[in-house]
Amino acid sequence: MANVIRDETIDYVGILAKLELSQEEKEAAKKDMASMLDYIDKLNELDTTGVEPMSHVFPVNNVFREDVVENPDGSEDALANAPESRDSAYVVPKTVDQ
Amino acid sequence: MGILELTAVELSAKIRAGETTAVEAMQAVIEQIEKHEESLNCYVTFDKEAALHAAAEVQKKIESGELTGPLAGVPVAIKDNMCTKGMLTTCSSKILYNFVPTFTSEAVLNLEQAGAVIIGKTNMDEFAMGSTTETSYYGETKNPWNTQHVPGGSSGGSAAAVAAQECFFALGSDTGGSIRQPASYCGVVDMKPTYGTVSRYGLVAYGSSLDQIGPLCKTVTDCATIMEVIASHDKKDSTSIAREDLDFTSALVDDVKGLKIGIPRDYFGQGLDPEVKEAVLAAAKTLEEKGAVVEEFELGLVDYAIPAYYVIAAAEASSNLERFDGVAYGYRTESYEGLHNMYKKSRSEGFGAEVKRRIMLGSFVLSSGYYDAYYLKALRTKALIKEEFNKAFASYDVILGPAAPTTAPKLGASLSDPIKMYLGDIYTISVNLAGLPSICVPCGQDSKGLPIGLQLIGDCFQEKNIIRAAYAYEQTGHFAKCPLAE
Numbered sequence: 001m002a003n004v005i006r007d008e009t010i011d012y013v014g015i016l017a018k019l020e021l022s023q024e025e026k027e028a029a030k031k032d033m034a035s036m037l038d039y040i041d042k043l044n045e046l047d048t049t050g051v052e053p054m055s056h057v058f059p060v061n062n063v064f065r066e067d068v069v070e071n072p073d074g075s076e077d078a079l080a081n082a083p084e085s086r087d088s089a090y091v092v093p094k095t096v097d098q
Numbered sequence: 099m100g101i102l103e104l105t106a107v108e109l110s111a112k113i114r115a116g117e118t119t120a121v122e123a124m125q126a127v128i129e130q131i132e133k134h135e136e137s138l139n140c141y142v143t144f145d146k147e148a149a150l151h152a153a154a155e156v157q158k159k160i161e162s163g164e165l166t167g168p169l170a171g172v173p174v175a176i177k178d179n180m181c182t183k184g185m186l187t188t189c190s191s192k193i194l195y196n197f198v199p200t201f202t203s204e205a206v207l208n209l210e211q212a213g214a215v216i217i218g219k220t221n222m223d224e225f226a227m228g229s230t231t232e233t234s235y236y237g238e239t240k241n242p243w244n245t246q247h248v249p250g251g252s253s254g255g256s257a258a259a260v261a262a263q264e265c266f267f268a269l270g271s272d273t274g275g276s277i278r279q280p281a282s283y284c285g286v287v288d289m290k291p292t293y294g295t296v297s298r299y300g301l302v303a304y305g306s307s308l309d310q311i312g313p314l315c316k317t318v319t320d321c322a323t324i325m326e327v328i329a330s331h332d333k334k335d336s337t338s339i340a341r342e343d344l345d346f347t348s349a350l351v352d353d354v355k356g357l358k359i360g361i362p363r364d365y366f367g368q369g370l371d372p373e374v375k376e377a378v379l380a381a382a383k384t385l386e387e388k389g390a391v392v393e394e395f396e397l398g399l400v401d402y403a404i405p406a407y408y409v410i411a412a413a414e415a416s417s418n419l420e421r422f423d424g425v426a427y428g429y430r431t432e433s434y435e436g437l438h439n440m441y442k443k444s445r446s447e448g449f450g451a452e453v454k455r456r457i458m459l460g461s462f463v464l465s466s467g468y469y470d471a472y473y474l475k476a477l478r479t480k481a482l483i484k485e486e487f488n489k490a491f492a493s494y495d496v497i498l499g500p501a502a503p504t505t506a507p508k509l510g511a512s513l514s515d516p517i518k519m520y521l522g523d524i525y526t527i528s529v530n531l532a533g534l535p536s537i538c539v540p541c542g543q544d545s546k547g548l549p550i551g552l553q554l555i556g557d558c559f560q561e562k563n564i565i566r567a568a569y570a571y572e573q574t575g576h577f578a579k580c581p582l583a584e
Contacts, residue, residue, distance in 0.1 A: 009462075016461040017416060018423070019454055020442040032455055032516065033462065039517055040405040040463075043475050046482065053477030056307055056337070057293060057484060057533035057558070063336040077200040083430035090425055093437045 003037040005030040101126045102263040106172045106320045109266055110213075113171035114160060120171030120215060123266070124153035127173045127217055131264045134582060139239050140259040142178045143186045144218035149173070153215045160213065168323050170213030175265035177256050178219040179226055180206050180311070181300040185216070189302050190234035191224045193422050193429045193448030203300020204335070205269060205311045205328045212327045217265050220255030224450045225419065226276055226304045228252050229519050230512050233452045238509060241283060242582040243548055247506040250280030256314045257284035261580040267315035267324060271301055273308045274407055275501075275526025278538045281314050282501035282551020285540040285580055287321050287568070288314045292558045293533035294339035295325075297332035303418040305411035306337075308530040317577075318539065318569040322346040325561070341559065349562035354570045355389035357563065360494035362397035365525055371504045377542035377550040378500045384574050385498070385567060395493070398486045402479050403528035404520055408456075409463050409476035410531070415453075416460025422448065455516065480531045487532045491557035496567050499525050501538045501551035525553060535561045537568045540577050549578065 010026050010033075021029060075088060084091040101123060104112065112118050128146055135141060153173070159165040176182060179189045181199035188194045202210070210216070223233040231239040231254025239254045241247040242262035249258040253270030257280035260268050270277040272290040281288035289312045296311040303309060313324035326347060331340040361382055366375055386392040424430035424444030431443035449457070463472035490497060502522055512519040529536045534555055541552035552571070556564040 010458075013458050013461050013465070016465060017454075017457045018420070018438075018441045018445055019449075019458065020439075020446045021454075025454075029455070029458055033459060035517060036408065036459055037472075040409055040472065040476075042405050043402060043409075043479050046399075046402060046479060048475060048478035048482065051478040051481050053474045054481035054484060055477055057531075058337075058339070060337055063333065065333065074200045078426070081197060081200075081427035083424060083428075092425055093434065093440055095437050 002041065003034040005034045102130060104266070105316045106266045107168055107323050110168055110170050110172050114166065120153040120157040120160065121150065123171060124149055124173050124215060124217070127265060130262070134242070134262050134264060137240060137245055138242055138258055138262055138264070139237050140220055140255045140262065140264050141175070141218045142188055142190060142221050142236050142255070145185070149215065149217050156213050156215050165213035167212045167327070169209065169327055172214050172266045173217045174209060174214045175217050175220045175256055175259045175268040176206055177222055177253050177268070177270045179222060179271055179302040180269060181302070182206060182216065182219065185219065187219065187302070188236070189225045190222045190236055191449065191453070192235045193445070195429055197427050199300070201300060204297035204330065204332045206300070208328050208330055209269070220253070220259055220268060222255055223252035224453050225302070225415070226252040226271060226273055227415070227452050227456055229275070229279060229522050230507070231255060231280070232509065232513055233450055235450060240509070241506050242580050243285065243506070244546070246508055247548065248283070248509055248512065250283035250502070250506060252276040253314065254280045257281050257286055260284065260286045260314050260316065262582045267313055267320055269311055269328070270314050271309055271311050272530065273305045273411060274530050275523045277312045277314060278501045278526050278536060278551070278553060279523065281538045283506035283549065285549030285578060286314050287316060287318055287537070287539050288312060289321050289325060289537045289561070290529065290535065291325060291329065291561060292535045294337050295329045295341065297330060297335040297338050299332050299334040305414040306418060307414060308411060318565060318572045319347070319350055321537065322350055322565050343559065346561055346565055349565040350569050351566055352570050352573045354385055354567055357390045357496060357567060358494045359385060359390050359392045359496045359498050359567065360395045360490055361392065361498050362400070363394050364397055364400040365499040369503050369521065369524070370500065371544070373544040374500050374504060374550050378498070378552055381541040381552045381571060381576070382498050384576070385571055388570055390567070395490065397490055397497070399483050400524070400528070403483055403531060404524060406476040406479040406483065407527045407531060408459070408520060409472050410480065412456045412460035413464050413473050414460070416457045416464065419453070419457055424448070483528055484532045487534060495556070495560070495563045497555040499553050499555070501525060501553040505544045505546065505548035505550060529555055533558055535564060537564045539568045539572060542576060543578055
């Protein structure tokens with residue numbers, strides 16, 4: 001296996017992906033990611049010098065509209081899905097300490 | 099002939115002619131669901147009373163002359179990654195176990211306005227990540243042709259429901275083959291339209307530059323008819339395209355004389371099951387006998403589509419799935435210390451293994467130091483693949499090949515080796531990278547009795563070429579019916 005994923009890499013990816021992995025999951029993830037990257041490295045066989053990266057197959061431009069409210073106020077319905085809400089707002093753990 | 103035998107278009111015609119009603123059709127579907135659902139598990143959400151009520155409302159509108167379209171009164175199943183107002187939408191994930199959308203996705207709204215009646219929401223691989231419908235949090239769906247086998251995925255519930263007559267047609271979504279591969283495994287007809295043809299508004303995003311919604315159904319006529327209803331220009335989806343050639347049913351013509359069909363040699367090499375190969379080449383022969391010009395050609399870069407796809411899809415998924423954090427909707431972990439710990443625990447407990455695998459890969463390939471080497475490299479490869487298709491479509495109207503290298507694998511045989519599972523998408527994935535339309539129709543069965551799918555790929559905006567080829571092939575009577583069907 002050409003790619004070796006170190007513990008620090010998996011920890012870093014865990015931070016980026018906002019995932020908390022058990023030791024067992026980490027070991028499995030290291031193995032999985034290494035074999036995926038080995039497979040993806042096949043792309044290095046291709047010479048892509050001078051090729052523009054293509055994000056969309058058609059030219060996609062921003063679609064603008066007037067800043068006018070078109071939809072009705074759905075806040076009550078939306079809040080009905082919240083794990084916790086109070087006074088028309090989502091409740092989350094305290095984010096800033098004094 | 100029983101009511102369940104009817105195609106969607108036939109059923110609606112009978113309802114509008116007063117020979118049956120939307121309620122009778124829904125009752126027949128419900129009976130079929132109650133008979134087979136325990137062994138198949140096609141649906142995540144199915145509300146019998148709500149479905150019957152909706153059917154009765156539609157029936158009134160048909161009788162008053164308000165609804166006159168070709169799908170009026172027809173019961174439809176919706177893949178569970180399309181938002182439905184007031185109806186649970188889980189993406190077959192624990193993290194959305196209680197999510198009730200406040201709006202309906204545009205494609206589903208188009209169907210409702212045409213008088214189709216929603217039966218329920220179909221099972222899928224979690225967040226559409228998988229090829230077998232085994233990564234669903236709500237249990238696997240089984241293939242109605244043989245319940246020892248998978249229905250394919252990720253739209254496995256939709257494909258199985260159509261095959262088992264638990265609906266008259268269904269909607270699925272296709273990011274790398276997620277409509278075409280299950281349709282092929284379950285012996286039904288489907289289409290993945292040109293990117294931008296069907297609005298993605300309300301479709302829970304996986305790989306936004308690749309995702310398209312499409313129909314799974316019984317016949318090519320149903321397919322073209324449903325496409326006409328669901329395709330629309332939608333200003334709520336910035337990648338939606340304003341097209342003026344959406345009269346897909348005009349291509350339902352039994353005539354392929356002079357149609358140029360190319361068969362990529364690279365699609366028939368190593369890894370292709372000999373029985374699949376034989377059936378697909380026999381279908382090509384049939385089309386040739388009907389007057390099509392069939393030739394083999396070299397389509398380059400076939401082996402590079404899967405690695406490019408997994409980089410792009412994982413990158414987009416890692417970004418799209420950031421919104422599931424336990425704040426505004428869905429699962430929140432029970433105990434936590436502070437905001438970040440709540441995010442992490444909610445996501446780690448809420449997502450399954452395959453979803454986590456792809457989010458992590460996506461986060462990695464987008465991270466500083468790897469972005470150029472992986473993500474941009476994949477986007478450059480995508481440009482080269484698109485170029486290969488452009489070259490092919492300069493010579494051919496249709497590219498013909500298999501939908502999948504094998505028929506449906508046995509349950510439990512795929513998940514242990516992700517790369518092997520990903521390789522099963524080799525014939526479908528490049529179509530999404532290039533934004534092309536593709537249709538699959540059944541073209542036979544293997545010695546185990548499992549269906550084989552024929553894939554017909556068209557150039558962007560040329561759905562009519564593939565509809566015409568599929569329709570002409572269908573007229574030769576090669577479609578078989580699932581043994582579970584009535």
